[in-house]
Amino acid sequence: MPKSKFAKESLTINTEHVLPNDTNHIGNLFGGRLLQWMDITGAISAQRHCRRVCVTATVNNVSFKYPIKNNSIVTLEAKVSRAFNTSMEVFIDVFVEDQVTGVRTKCNEAIYTFVAIDQNGSPLPVPELVPETEEEQKRYDGALRRKQLALILAGRMKPDEAVELKSLFVHE
Amino acid sequence: MPKSKFAKESLTINTEHVLPNDTNHIGNLFGGRLLQWMDITGAISAQRHCRRVCVTATVNNVSFKYPIKNNSIVTLEAKVSRAFNTSMEVFIDVFVEDQVTGVRTKCNEAIYTFVAIDQNGSPLPVPELVPETEEEQKRYDGALRRKQLALILAGRMKPDEAVELKSLFVHE
Amino acid sequence: MPKSKFAKESLTINTEHVLPNDTNHIGNLFGGRLLQWMDITGAISAQRHCRRVCVTATVNNVSFKYPIKNNSIVTLEAKVSRAFNTSMEVFIDVFVEDQVTGVRTKCNEAIYTFVAIDQNGSPLPVPELVPETEEEQKRYDGALRRKQLALILAGRMKPDEAVELKSLFVHE
Amino acid sequence: MPKSKFAKESLTINTEHVLPNDTNHIGNLFGGRLLQWMDITGAISAQRHCRRVCVTATVNNVSFKYPIKNNSIVTLEAKVSRAFNTSMEVFIDVFVEDQVTGVRTKCNEAIYTFVAIDQNGSPLPVPELVPETEEEQKRYDGALRRKQLALILAGRMKPDEAVELKSLFVHE
């Protein structure tokens, strides 16, 4: 197993065509269907990073701001943003493109974490992630803060120990 | 439209049978499939509260702690935990039952928010939620803190304004 | 294995959202899709009664009286009505709810029988069923008559032996 | 609309390949999936008889005697057995074939009734059915008895009026 890998090595692209069964009766894509597509694309991205079977560990705050219409072409792009011991944080960016102009609009951004496991379901170590671009660096930096927040919300870390997160609230 | 409704009026139960196509190759349910089932069950629960078309607005932190095996019987129970002006927070509890003993184990708990919309996609007001049981009250109280956290993470609220959340970090 | 169980212990609830692919071109739910949903819900109910793998043995007369429209919320409720040596009769009640008023209308009632089997497909004994409510008692009583009718129709019982059923036709 | 049609004109054949998601965990086809396939094939057969949209009205006693294994080739053959004013009784015969010898075994026989409807869902008259072969004649004759039984079970006919059915029980 390599000691570290670049973010771009885990890039996974998925192009989906929104069909009638994917939409509610005012013709917009169901959130649940998009959550599933994001999970599939994100899991493949994590597997490309660590070359192991990966299972979904957590889904961070996902917002559905823009309705996506029936018959839209939706593109999902997933990339590992940071690797911890046995888990990987993955960003999934979702774009919809205008059929006539071809202009791509970002309509969603989700953060999932995945864990690499062996045949018994026990966690396995994964390579480190090396960010290259400015956006990759920014997402890499934010990953630690999000991990602390998740641990606090799960009651497995005390707020005082979450140094980076605490600084949002306490200005000394 | 009634001015308020009880949490139990929105209870929605869904029983799913995990099939081969729902599982990865070590035989565990995909996280993405569960996310979709939770979205469907939660959306019906929100619709039962407000009697309007509801769309998924956000998915809060979801953790997948326990693997669910192929052929499991999975029960999802969704109930509105709090209503704001046009949005509703919904808890979805997920149980798996032992085939032999019938013992039900809670294996997941997710929080989604849904928005009631009209035919043009504009938000509509929803009835207030009145909690009754102890657990309903606890979830009702926590909903405000989660809303503040979501607004901060989305950059639409300043940490200093999130009074309830701030108290986690600052002990005056 | 317990010697007997109550009907309510096998209650199984399933909530389905009717999508375009579930409907014919005047927008009504296909009978075949409902038959499948009823089978899934009924089989889980039978498994909850006997804690064994159950397979569909027979489908009794099912009538489709009320068309169910696209986008409806359909709720299926299944409960074992009587247990014989290795088979269980299950009632599946189907409700559709008005989206605006929330009023639930019963639109269907089906009776399936399931058999508990082992890994080789051989039938296994199941616990007795103890009815509690008036409706449970009425369905329990009718189960024997339905079983006799099925045996006659299959040519495995002589009409003269079907004492309870015969009384419908012969008034002595 | 023709005044009458032959049974063979409504023959509809469907060949299905049993896949993993169609089977329970001892590898047998779910009864509910077969019920759905029978409904689809039967409805097309009814439409071929009357050239109208047809909806499922009732499902008569269906028995699942022989388990059908994963990967089987299943052939469904549906033919109208008798036409009444606005409804048609359809027999659906189900065969499974041995992969090595090619020997076809009949593993199921189901009887559905369908109703022809207009755009508002109102029933429409259908052509009469003219049986030709010995089996077609036998099924044609039995259809009346089955109709009487269904009406009695639904409480819409008195047992004494069901002359043909009564003769099974009363030997004068």
Add this chain to the structure above:
Amino acid sequence: MPKSKFAKESLTINTEHVLPNDTNHIGNLFGGRLLQWMDITGAISAQRHCRRVCVTATVNNVSFKYPIKNNSIVTLEAKVSRAFNTSMEVFIDVFVEDQVTGVRTKCNEAIYTFVAIDQNGSPLPVPELVPETEEEQKRYDGALRRKQLALILAGRMKPDEAVELKSLFVHE
């Protein structure tokens, strides 16, 4: 294994109902869905000829000349046209029928080849095909020319060796 079989012994009929998810947004059946249906029907036909597991080897030129509308009844008829050592050429004819008149129109004709394989994926010999009708003979004769063309296009045969095909271009 028999030394030879008739074309009619491999006849496989499949009847499909075009649903919303099978169509694009001007309401026509997707080519890809039809390709899949043709593959399933053709593979069963090949298996009926040789009684072995068959896998798709090639798809010949398929043209989609006539759009097939949502809600159409589509009938696929597949028959082996010629058998080579381990491969079989299969014709799949596709018909759509007018809902009102019942008139069947041929809307497609595809040619696939399948290979019989054992559990390790190695090719197995198959029986010869004996054409009977005039159309079967014509398709049998053309099969050799199509095989030569495929070999040339794949670079595995020199044009000069493709005697039958060459005669199309060279008039001596």
Add this chain to the structure above:
Amino acid sequence: MPKSKFAKESLTINTEHVLPNDTNHIGNLFGGRLLQWMDITGAISAQRHCRRVCVTATVNNVSFKYPIKNNSIVTLEAKVSRAFNTSMEVFIDVFVEDQVTGVRTKCNEAIYTFVAIDQNGSPLPVPELVPETEEEQKRYDGALRRKQLALILAGRMKPDEAVELKSLFVHE
């Protein structure tokens, strides 16, 4: 509408995870499922070139040389290779990647043609395609020969008129 576009502007990538229902019982991906995935990916590519609704016109010779196993990650990459008046030829390259080493192997190459249509299904003109890389140029050049071959096979061109194709057989 632009007068011409580059091949790379139509690049469409799709990543699929092979599930149990996609495979036959020796665990290999069905050809029909891959044909459908190639059709979806190719159609989106054609739509990106012309910004119109596109329908499948023809499928050229497709060969399935390498079996793809259950649980494989399959990547499809589609790009327009040449545009004619109203039709576009699209190459779809299919890769499977080794789960452990990540090495990508090309396992398939298919050529589809699509036609741009208006709301009535009438063909619409499309922009020209400008090849840039060596491979794009080679595929662009071959497209004319393939078009001639298709026209001859369909009986709409005389072999003598297919100058480029004829040169394969006649060495003057």
